[in-house]
Amino acid sequence: MDLALLRTFVTVHRAGSFTRAAVLLGLSQPAVTSQIRTLERQLGRPLFLRRARGVTPTTIGDELAHRAAPHLDALAEIAEAGLTEEGGVHTLHLAGPPEFTALRVLPALTPLIDRGLSIRTSFLGRAEDVLEGLTAGHHDLAVSTARPRGGLLASVPLCDEEHVLVAAPCWATRVSSEVLLNKGAVALEQVPVVEVHESLPFVSRYWTSVFETKPAATATVIAPDLRAVRDSAASGAGLAVLPRYLCGELLEQGRLLALLDPSVPPLRTYFLVARTGTLGLSPIARAHEALLGAAEKW
Structure with a gap:
């Protein structure tokens, strides 16, 4: 069986489209279609439903x-190793949410640089984009807030992220925890909201989990980076829902205050994801192990 046909087949399988596979392979869409039809004739069975x-x-x-797929990935790893510089430098293509990847994932991988690891990072805010890019072969390893389905991607829980409802002291003094416990989300309707998107993903998740309702307000400030949301809230722009690891220092300094301390705080799970069959390959295996070890302290 022709390895080129198998490579095209696996790319189509991962991309879910002849057109996207053609872009990834640098081929025309008719060429990809022709190769898949050739492979189907050789096997005597259809491989895809159009x-x-x-x-x-x-x-x-x-x-x-x-x-x-695992064997083709292994061959690609061997080919890449043959192109590396003397000294055994290997490149890891990593993807994940911007803030978490920048503040936790990359520092955890830094010790591997002395062991010949080179890192190329893609910051992607949507879990769908992270998993799609990994499936298509753009990345070797990814951190995702969604667990992938199917058998092409292998995932393990990495850590849980606690979300905290915060505001600067100028707002926190107007809405006490006691008032919030008695009135619920209604007590916050006059407080401006700072978020990463118009859909209020963090506030909506918190409201649903803690107040069992949807937020009534729209965002006053939209900043597509949680670090900007944090700093904007600390400046007095309004309330925000933030991961505790991201705002912990400002909470200790008193620049932000937690408006509520629910008995069961909202959590979001991060998953460490790789393509099935690639965890036996370097540098993916070393990075995977390093992140799991670091996550025990997160």
């Missing part, structure tokens, strides 16, 4: 992908 938007693998297609 849909209006993309393709869906058949049972045979899924089985072939699970068997072939």
Whole structure:
């Protein structure tokens, strides 16, 4: 069986589309279609069901992908190793949420640099983009706030992130915890909101979990980076919901105050994800192990 056909097949399987696979492979879409048809004729079985938007693998297609993908990834690793500089430098392509990746993941991987690791990072805010890029082969390892489905990606829980409702002292003094406990979210309706997106992802999750309702207000300040949200809230712009690791120092300094201390705080789980079959490869295995070890202290 032609390895080039298998490589094209695995790329289509991961991308979910002949068109996206063609871009990844640097081929034309008709060339990709032709190669898949050739492979299907050789096997005597259909590998994909054509849909209006993309393709869906058949049972045979899924089985072939699970068997072939790890070996193709291993061959790619060998080829890449042959291109590395003297001294054994290996490159890890990493993806994850900007703030968490910058403040926790990258520092945890720093010790591996002395052991020949080179890192290329992609900051992606949406979990869907993180997992899609990993599946398509753009990244070797990813941190995601969503657990992937299916067998093409292998994931393990990395850590839980506690979310805290905070505001600067000028707002916190107007809304006490006692008032919040008695009136609930209604007591916060006049307080401006600082968020990362118009959909209020952090505030909505907190409101649903703690107050069992949806927020009534819209955001006064939108900043697509939690560090900017933190600093804006600390300056007095309004309330925000932040990961505790991100605002812990400002809480200790008194620049931010926790408006509420619920008995069960909202949590978000981070998952460490790799393509199935690649965890036996360097540098992915070393980075994976380093992050799991570091996460025990997070």
